[in-house]
Amino acid sequence: MFRIEPKKSEVVSFIVNGQLKEVILKGPNQTLAEVLRIKLDMTGTKESCQCGECGACTVLVEGEPVLSCSTLAIAVRGKRITTIEGLAEGGVLHPIQQAFIDSGASQCGFCTPGMILMAKVLLDENPEPTEDQIKEHLGGNLCRCTGYVKIIEAVQLAAKTMKSVGA
Amino acid sequence: MGETLTYVGKRLPFLKNREKVTGSVKYPSDIQVPGAHFGKLLTSPHAHALIKSIDVSEAEKVPGVVAIITFKDIPQKKINPAIVKWMHHHPEHDLEDMYVVSEKARFIGDIIGAVAAIDEETADRALGLIKVEYEVLPAALTTDEAMAPGAPLVHEEYGSNISLKAGFPGNRGDADSAFLNADVLVEAHVKTSRQHVWPLEPLTCTAEFTYSGELNVWTPAQRPMTSRKQIAELFELGEASVNVICEHAGGFFGEANWSIVPVCIALAKKAAKPVRLQYPPELYVLATPSREVYELSGKVGFSKEGRLMCGALDLLVESGGYFNRSSATTQPAMGAFQALYRLPVYRGLMQAVYTNTPTTGGARGYGEPQGVLLMEHLFDLAAAKLGKDRLELRYQNFKKMGEYAIQLPMETETQERVLRLAAEKFGWKEKEARPKSEGNTRRGIGVANYMDVSGGQPHELNDRHCVMSLEEDGTVTVTQSHPDGGMNLLGSCTQIAAEVLSIPFEHFHHVHGCTKGALNDMGLAANSGLYGMGNLYAKAAAALKEEILKVAARFLEEAKENLDIKDGVVFSSQDPEKKMTLREVGDRSIYNHSGGASHQISVTTGFNPKLNPAAVGTAMADITVDMETGEIKVEKLLNVHDIGRAINPMGVEGQLEGAMLLGYGYALFEDLAIDEKGLVRANNVNRYKMSSTLDLPDMEVVLFEDPAPSGPFGGKGVGMSGVLGVPSAIANALYDATGIWLEEMPYTPERVLAAIKAKKLES
Numbered sequence A: 001m002f003r004i005e006p007k008k009s010e011v012v013s014f015i016v017n018g019q020l021k022e023v024i025l026k027g028p029n030q031t032l033a034e035v036l037r038i039k040l041d042m043t044g045t046k047e048s049c050q051c052g053e054c055g056a057c058t059v060l061v062e063g064e065p066v067l068s069c070s071t072l073a074i075a076v077r078g079k080r081i082t083t084i085e086g087l088a089e090g091g092v093l094h095p096i097q098q099a100f101i102d103s104g105a106s107q108c109g110f111c112t113p114g115m116i117l118m119a120k121v122l123l124d125e126n127p128e129p130t131e132d133q134i135k136e137h138l139g140g141n142l143c144r145c146t147g148y149v150k151i152i153e154a155v156q157l158a159a160k161t162m163k164s165v166g167a
Numbered sequence B: 001m002g003e004t005l006t007y008v009g010k011r012l013p014f015l016k017n018r019e020k021v022t023g024s025v026k027y028p029s030d031i032q033v034p035g036a037h038f039g040k041l042l043t044s045p046h047a048h049a050l051i052k053s054i055d056v057s058e059a060e061k062v063p064g065v066v067a068i069i070t071f072k073d074i075p076q077k078k079i080n081p082a083i084v085k086w087m088h089h090h091p092e093h094d095l096e097d098m099y100v101v102s103e104k105a106r107f108i109g110d111i112i113g114a115v116a117a118i119d120e121e122t123a124d125r126a127l128g129l130i131k132v133e134y135e136v137l138p139a140a141l142t143t144d145e146a147m148a149p150g151a152p153l154v155h156e157e158y159g160s161n162i163s164l165k166a167g168f169p170g171n172r173g174d175a176d177s178a179f180l181n182a183d184v185l186v187e188a189h190v191k192t193s194r195q196h197v198w199p200l201e202p203l204t205c206t207a208e209f210t211y212s213g214e215l216n217v218w219t220p221a222q223r224p225m226t227s228r229k230q231i232a233e234l235f236e237l238g239e240a241s242v243n244v245i246c247e248h249a250g251g252f253f254g255e256a257n258w259s260i261v262p263v264c265i266a267l268a269k270k271a272a273k274p275v276r277l278q279y280p281p282e283l284y285v286l287a288t289p290s291r292e293v294y295e296l297s298g299k300v301g302f303s304k305e306g307r308l309m310c311g312a313l314d315l316l317v318e319s320g321g322y323f324n325r326s327s328a329t330t331q332p333a334m335g336a337f338q339a340l341y342r343l344p345v346y347r348g349l350m351q352a353v354y355t356n357t358p359t360t361g362g363a364r365g366y367g368e369p370q371g372v373l374l375m376e377h378l379f380d381l382a383a384a385k386l387g388k389d390r391l392e393l394r395y396q397n398f399k400k401m402g403e404y405a406i407q408l409p410m411e412t413e414t415q416e417r418v419l420r421l422a423a424e425k426f427g428w429k430e431k432e433a434r435p436k437s438e439g440n441t442r443r444g445i446g447v448a449n450y451m452d453v454s455g456g457q458p459h460e461l462n463d464r465h466c467v468m469s470l471e472e473d474g475t476v477t478v479t480q481s482h483p484d485g486g487m488n489l490l491g492s493c494t495q496i497a498a499e500v501l502s503i504p505f506e507h508f509h510h511v512h513g514c515t516k517g518a519l520n521d522m523g524l525a526a527n528s529g530l531y532g533m534g535n536l537y538a539k540a541a542a543a544l545k546e547e548i549l550k551v552a553a554r555f556l557e558e559a560k561e562n563l564d565i566k567d568g569v570v571f572s573s574q575d576p577e578k579k580m581t582l583r584e585v586g587d588r589s590i591y592n593h594s595g596g597a598s599h600q601i602s603v604t605t606g607f608n609p610k611l612n613p614a615a616v617g618t619a620m621a622d623i624t625v626d627m628e629t630g631e632i633k634v635e636k637l638l639n640v641h642d643i644g645r646a647i648n649p650m651g652v653e654g655q656l657e658g659a660m661l662l663g664y665g666y667a668l669f670e671d672l673a674i675d676e677k678g679l680v681r682a683n684n685v686n687r688y689k690m691s692s693t694l695d696l697p698d699m700e701v702v703l704f705e706d707p708a709p710s711g712p713f714g715g716k717g718v719g720m721s722g723v724l725g726v727p728s729a730i731a732n733a734l735y736d737a738t739g740i741w742l743e744e745m746p747y748t749p750e751r752v753l754a755a756i757k758a759k760k761l762e763s
């Protein structure tokens, strides 16, 4: 007969896209990616390599990019987390999201959430990046579909629109 | 229709992109079926071993384990997980040599069992308790070892590691005597590398039997209907009881990934519970086939005037542990070698060899880049021997209208114009005139032309069906089984249908990526999407328009001939009073209270391609070679592609850019790197180099348009094409710079440097 063995579980809370979330962890080793995707059913955060090399799982913690596959959930307790689900406001897309659409920068879309969040970090810090700065900044985010050309164009376009709307 | 097009040719946003940029699209790997158990795979640590016994008794005792499968628990039927036999006209060439889990270990990573349990930790514990007794056998790790006398047999039943020998269906003339008559003979060899196309989405399968005995399967399926067929056959289910679901997938670059599916289903069946199985990254590249791996020897003969007279291609496919696509990719490879230039005498021969290494399969390009690589290099060699200009020799030998493209007649003659345009955009003449040496680097430029297909016909069935209906709100719903794998195929097809119907692009709904409720369709492969699906949508839209006008004619009491649709309104060309919106037509035809039956306007349409317009293109590369380090730096990559007509130019460019970068990585660094024990060294992204923005060369895409008569609005295929010319253009540029032709890919600095030293070259 199967018996439930009491496990040492931890409760952590953080603020995800402005909402307070409280989660019972399976154990101290549970990653942020797993918590977001499975516990909170926020599957906009993607997981691919699970080893910190592809950038698909990028989320923002206090505005800084973090690879959620390689970050323990307990390590970000009490912090503010932004995922791709939190970028559009009131049904209006963020200018970077819109730029990805307008430039055709998202094909299968699997790298897109990570790319967009990374781009946001760049444009928040540096509203007029050069092409080389964009390449440098996105160097850890792999995309297998686009050949990156249109992703770079999208970031340039977003920089322009953000500047003109003063976003 | 005139030439004023409203939707076709426009850079419209890709379908479902709003969902993609907000992370709300669901991929198979995002699906959490309530109550799904966790599957884990047991794989072989040995390259070649008999399984003397497997004892699962301890593992079964672990609380929370719901199923363990080994060889004795699975259908005792061999399959080929490439699932291509259903559409091939020579299914006997697609050897079925694999069980759901193996009875014998044929490579490191071969699946020999699986566990399902309530969670990952429990599954892991159970896996650790399975006792396998192996008898380790000598392994054949290379094709040379596998073909040596007395080699260990990977599959005993064939009596040899050579499983298949076959000629190209388009072989013609007597090559051996033609070679004797040729004035100039050139030959070249190359062994291609193990690129893994590695889509970003991890490969998962979730399988669930319903209480009514139906089966739901969520997995990235490039050909959902064929997956359904194979599942039904293997598990003895009715096809209609199997529902394969894949609305979106995180990248399709040659479906190679089916093997996880039957394991997952077998687990779900035994457990009588839903099971989710995922390849962990380090197993993914072992258990899914890589790009096709070839050893190629090509030879061509020219007359002294520079006329191509005869050619031969010998192609050895290294299958690895299982046959997979060892036949399927060689047809395009042998085809690509002889496609573009007039070649009166040709002999293509393939043979497939098993080795104790992970299975190779087929990837974006599907054998064609390798065929192009060899032929285009032979042209450069011949040009040098004949004292001719590289481009001139190519112009001289292009096929002309009235000749066959690959296997079906050419529909447009664009090769020469495409190459001329490429030379102009690239600045070929100016670049060629530059000095070759500069400090410790050398410069070179290379060209490669290709002729690609718009589908697998005539070798494959490429039939498709859809249902297109007018809704009561005046919008149109299209139902078919295709998943969205990122090519924006459904978007392009919608542009076509919107154009034909003159209904706004935004007024289309799509039911897709699910076999249930969809009509049969052979799925996506071989550049077939735009040509096949585009024609299907054009045909269905025309039929739907007919039906709409018929019904509207009744409502408006106007002759149908006088009616047309513009921007979603049916109007009479004779009487401005007589018009009604599609909403009115749709609604009234269903809620028809004034007598007569309710009738939703809907058409069922099929398309069976009989032609195959060739998509031709030219790639050019400008490189420098560091003579001290052997490093190749690509300064410029250009690809001009004849798309017939770009339905959505932004989409076509994106297809080419992505494929070009795949070709670039294939040429320069992507390789699974199998070591002398048969172990894949580069088994995750931290060890397998893929192009990032930091590697990105200066890439330029130029679209060339000359509508193909049989294409939808003249459109042709493109999905694979960008991979075809790039590796070859880089290889030819290396040859131009240094005279080095590497017989092994990829062209890493170590290999280039070794060749520089062997040739005693200086900068």
Ligand code: FES
Binding pocket: A046, A047, A048, A049, A050, A051, A052, A053, A054, A055, A056, A057, A058, A067, A068, A069, A070
């Ligand atoms: S999944 Fe986290 S970096 Fe790849």
Ligand code: FES
Binding pocket: A105, A106, A107, A108, A109, A110, A111, A112, A142, A143, A144, A145, A146, B200, B250, B251, B486
């Ligand atoms: S769009 Fe598919 S991986 Fe980037």
